[in-house]
Amino acid sequence: GAGVSQSPSNKVTEKGKDVELRCDPISGHTALYWYRQSLGQGLEFLIYFQGNSAPDKSGLPSDRFSAERTGGSVSTLTIQRTQQEDSAVYLCASRGVAALTDTQYFGPGTRLTVL
Amino acid sequence: LAKTTQPISMDSYEGQEVNITCSHNNIATNDYITWYQQFPSQGPRFIIQGYKTKVTNEVASLFIPADRKSSTLSLPRVSLSDTAVYYCLVGGGSARQLTFGSGTQLTVLP
Incomplete structure (x- = not known):
């Protein structure tokens, strides 16, 4: 596609439920990032995928958070047993392997609200 | 990862030139400097990137x-539509992830 897409755009869930957030990166981009942005705050790095390498999960805040990337393309971020503090905008970004520098292209985000 | 420091907020008027300075004292040799712009309810958008001297x-x-x-x-x-948060980041080369600071909220006034 022309850009990074994310779905759903908005998600409202009840505390304790599991949610799945999807990211479709730019075609051909091998690097994929997930970030979280709370209201009025900067971006918080969550996880990074690069090709077939083991993902960098150093930013995941707890073991309730997990992510996978199937076939080196689409990625899914899963939050289990959601808590109210998980409410935030979840942003996905991708970057091409040919880019030596870190020009990341961001999707519009998924706004998650945990009631 | 190199840490960046930038002003929390700045105000300007339409038609003026705005300069936002970012400090990154422990930048590494292979780090690039990248700026992003973010409007409310949108993901950050790449503005410009450089390594040294001037890029336009x-x-x-x-x-x-x-x-x-x-x-x-x-x-x-600047115009009213330039009102946004501007993030300065350093990284690149073999860096696996970038760190976004708090950014600078630029408000352009009429």
Whole structure:
């Protein structure tokens, strides 16, 4: 596609439920990032995928958070047993392997609200 | 990862030039400097990137002194639509992830 897409755009869930957030990166981009942005705050790095390498999960805040990337393309971020503090905008970004520098292209985000 | 420091907020008027300075004292040799712009309810958007000296594109200029411990994003003749949060990041080369600071909230007034 022309850009990074994310779905759903908005998600409202009840505390304790599991949610799945999807990211479709730019075609051909091998690097994929997930970030979280709370209201009025900067971006918080969550996880990074690069090709077939083991993902960098150093930013995941707890073991309730997990992510996978199937076939080196689409990625899914899963939050289990959601808590109210998980409410935030979840942003996905991708970057091409040919880019030596870190020009990341961001999707519009998924706004998650945990009631 | 190199940490960046930038002003929390800035105000300007339409038509003025705006300069936002970012400090990154522990920038590494292979780090690049990148600026992003973020509007409310949108993901950040790449503005400009540089390694040293000056870089200019159709949107902005980036000035980087010889010691590379700081950088200045220059926006010429801002308009109301330039009101956004601007993030300065350093990284690149073999860096696996970038760290976004709190950014600078630029408000352009009529």
